[in-house]
Amino acid sequence: MIAIIDYRAGNLTSVARAVRQLGFECTVTDDRKEIEGAERIIFPGVGAAGKAMTDLVSLGLDEMLRDAFGAGKPILGICLGTQIIFDRSEEDDTHCLGLLQGVVRRFPEPLMLDGERLKVPHMGWNQVVWTGEHPVFTGLDARASYYFVHSYYCDPVAQETVMGRTEYGITFASAVAKDNLVAVQFHPEKSGRPGLGILRNFCNWKP
Amino acid sequence: MLNKRIIPCLDVRNGKTTKGIKFKDNVDIGDPVAMARFYYNEGADELVFYDITASSDHRSIMLDVVERTAREIFIPFSVGGGIRTVDDMRAVLLAGAEKVSVNTAAVQNPDIIAEGARAFGSQCIVLGMDVKQVEKSDRIPSGYEIVIHGGRTYMGIDALWWAREAENLGAGEICLNSIDADGTGKGYEMTLTRMISEAVNIPVIASGGAGHPQHLFDVLTEAKADAALIASMTHYGHYTVSQIKEYLSDRGVPVRMLW
Numbered sequence: 001m002i003a004i005i006d007y008r009a010g011n012l013t014s015v016a017r018a019v020r021q022l023g024f025e026c027t028v029t030d031d032r033k034e035i036e037g038a039e040r041i042i043f044p045g046v047g048a049a050g051k052a053m054t055d056l057v058s059l060g061l062d063e064m065l066r067d068a069f070g071a072g073k074p075i076l077g078i079c080l081g082t083q084i085i086f087d088r089s090e091e092d093d094t095h096c097l098g099l100l101q102g103v104v105r106r107f108p109e110p111l112m113l114d115g116e117r118l119k120v121p122h123m124g125w126n127q128v129v130w131t132g133e134h135p136v137f138t139g140l141d142a143r144a145s146y147y148f149v150h151s152y153y154c155d156p157v158a159q160e161t162v163m164g165r166t167e168y169g170i171t172f173a174s175a176v177a178k179d180n181l182v183a184v185q186f187h188p189e190k191s192g193r194p195g196l197g198i199l200r201n202f203c204n205w206k207p
Numbered sequence: 208m209l210n211k212r213i214i215p216c217l218d219v220r221n222g223k224t225t226k227g228i229k230f231k232d233n234v235d236i237g238d239p240v241a242m243a244r245f246y247y248n249e250g251a252d253e254l255v256f257y258d259i260t261a262s263s264d265h266r267s268i269m270l271d272v273v274e275r276t277a278r279e280i281f282i283p284f285s286v287g288g289g290i291r292t293v294d295d296m297r298a299v300l301l302a303g304a305e306k307v308s309v310n311t312a313a314v315q316n317p318d319i320i321a322e323g324a325r326a327f328g329s330q331c332i333v334l335g336m337d338v339k340q341v342e343k344s345d346r347i348p349s350g351y352e353i354v355i356h357g358g359r360t361y362m363g364i365d366a367l368w369w370a371r372e373a374e375n376l377g378a379g380e381i382c383l384n385s386i387d388a389d390g391t392g393k394g395y396e397m398t399l400t401r402m403i404s405e406a407v408n409i410p411v412i413a414s415g416g417a418g419h420p421q422h423l424f425d426v427l428t429e430a431k432a433d434a435a436l437i438a439s440m441t442h443y444g445h446y447t448v449s450q451i452k453e454y455l456s457d458r459g460v461p462v463r464m465l466w
Contacts, residue, residue, distance in 0.1 A: 014305070119408050124211075
């Protein structure tokens with residue numbers, strides 16, 4: 001069973017639908033016992049970092065996630081979930097989980113490319129340049145695009161944790177991994193077959 | 208580099224897709240779930256469902272369409288038409304849509320944009336704007352006015368002002384529909400699209416008038432749209448989404464070519 005953590009951060013049904021479509025059992029839950037009993041954890045989310053952290057703490061899920069990471073359980077972060085695993089976010093100046101060292105930063109203003117101002121949020125399909133070898137990010141066509149929606153980006157300290165990078169005015173880490181944790185800035189559940197491929201890899205992953 | 212998005216729009220009435228010419232003489236052309244699956248497989252980057260029945264009686268029919276679609280396609284899709292409250296938004300999002308679009312309701316009650324953005328995040332809230340060209344005046348300095356009721360009612364609101372206002376209220380995206388161009392197949396409203404796209408810092412989807420891949424090229428380059436809505440040109444089989452994408456890609460427009 002895969003636990004999709006429900007901490008009131010946006011609509012999590014699409015992640016569950018995608019996982020079920022791939023033939024894996026999952027549950028969307030905020031119940032500690034249920035999450036602790038799960039074989040693996042997906043930590044998704046959209047919205048703002050400040051409110052998300054407040055809700056996580058009030059549900060007691062921050063400690064639970066740190067424990068699960070320490071215990072070696074496979075964890076997949078998605079979008080806001082990915083940002084929250086770092087030390088700190090500039091969004092609402094939020095103290096985050098600190099599973100990975102680094103800061104989540106706002107895209108610079110103005111964000112420019114070839115003399116044109118880029119819009120923020122970064123919304124739509126963009127490429128990932130895969131820079132690391134990882135079982136969850138394997139079997140992917142380098143030409144594939146993934147669906148992004150975000151105004152903040154992850155700036156990890158340890159460059160060896162960066163598995164993929166994406167360009168949008170700046171180059172940022174769009175996929176990171178450390179031990180039993182993988183995390184992506186894009187939405188694999190909304191990224192067509194390439195995204196489903198990553199979800200499937202995660203569901204089968206034995207770190 | 209961020210790709211330009213090609214977005215088929217499915218008008219849905221009583222659970223069936225239609226495509227009207229200038230909002231009149233709508234004809235049924237199929238099952239929305241089947242069409243969504245077809246476009247997903249063809250490489251559409253996103254889909255829009257527009258519920259043109261939009262009376263409360265038909266709400267459950269539309270939610271059923273959204274739920275069945277969400278089980279089969281794994282790209283973003285939005286739902287618009289008759290969404291008036293945060294509860295309406297919640298129902299559509301929980302049924303599996305990525306975004307909701309508000310149009311008339313936002314003109315009549317702009318707070319719905321802010322309320323929706325607070326509840327679900329700006330990325331969920333698309334402002335749909337129906338626009339007609341008018342004489343420039345003190346009231347409508349841009350020469351483009353917001354209309355509702357399929358273009359029959361002029362609202363006395365300047366389109367440029369409204370786009371900026373919606374961005375300030377928390378809209379995450381604008382779907383800009385020219386009533387003048389809609390259904391003509393003669394190309395998008397270039398002047399309007401460029402004006403709005405340069406004025407806001409959120410993505411603008413151009414809508415109305417697409418008949419040839421050249422029209423998409425023009426609006427995505429010269430008029431600076433971030434995405435282009437299409438309907439008749441693919442619904443009736445004149446072009447496929449992949450043909451349009453090849454045309455754009457060959458001419459240097461970044462589009463998603465692998466799906």
